[in-house]
Amino acid sequence: MSPVFVVADDHPLFRGALTEILRSLPEPPTVVEAEDFDSAAAALVAHPEADLMLLDLAMPGTSGLSGLALLRAEHPGVPIAIVSGTEDPAVVTRALELGASGFIAKSSSLDEIRAAIAALMRGEVYLPKGVTPGVERDPEVGALIERLKTLTPQQTRVLTMLGRGLLNKQIAYELGISEATIKAHVSAVLQKLDVDSRTQAVISLSKLGLDLDAARAV
The missing domain is CATH 3.40.50.2300 (Response regulator)
Incomplete structure (x- = not known):
C-alpha cells in the first residue's frame, strides 16, 4: 500500500x-x-x-x-x-x-x-540549510506555548475561531454544538491561557506570531 x-x-x-x-x-x-x-x-x-x-x-x-x-x-x-x-x-x-x-x-x-x-x-526533523532554531527568547511567549499545549482539540478549535473574530453564536453554528457549550469552552480557554477576556486571548496569540502577514504575501 x-x-x-x-x-x-x-x-x-x-x-x-x-x-x-x-x-x-x-x-x-x-x-x-x-x-x-x-x-x-x-x-x-x-x-x-x-x-x-x-x-x-x-x-x-x-x-x-x-x-x-x-x-x-x-x-x-x-x-x-x-x-x-x-x-x-x-x-x-x-x-x-x-x-x-x-x-x-x-x-x-x-x-x-x-x-x-x-x-x-525517516523520522528526522528537517530544517532549511543555515537555519538554526533557537531557544524562545521571550519568557512570556514560551509560557504561552506551554499553555497552548494544554488545550484540548475542541478548545484549540474554539480559540482559532476567536482569533478569526467569530462570536459564540457563530462558533456554535460552525461546530454544531450549543452556545452554552461554547461559553464553557471559552471559559476553559481563558483559564488555561491565564487571561481575563477574549480580547486578551487574541492579543496573546498575536504575541506568539500567529498572524504572519509577511508569509501570507508570499
Missing part, C-alpha cells in the same frame, strides 16, 4: 510542483491536495493514517501557526512539516515548539525538497 501525503497550499502552481515532486519519489505516494485550511483539515479526517502533511502557513481559513496548533491537537500521530516563504528563525522555533516535524523553505530547490521528504519519512 502506497504512503499517503497531504499537500496543503493555496497556490495552485506551488501545490502542483510539490505534488509532482512527490510522485517522482522511488515509492510514489497517494497525494491528497488541499487549497485552504478547511479542506486540509477535512483531508486529515478522511485520511487519519496519512504518512505526512506538507502545510503552508499562509492559507485562507487560518492565521499562521494557529492552523498547525489545531491540526497537531486533532491528529497527533500525523507528521506535519511546514512549507513557508519565510525562514525567520523565530517562526521556525515556534513551529517546532508547536509540534512541526520539519520546516521546508519555498525557495528550496527540487533536490532539497526531495531530501527534506526523505528525511521526514
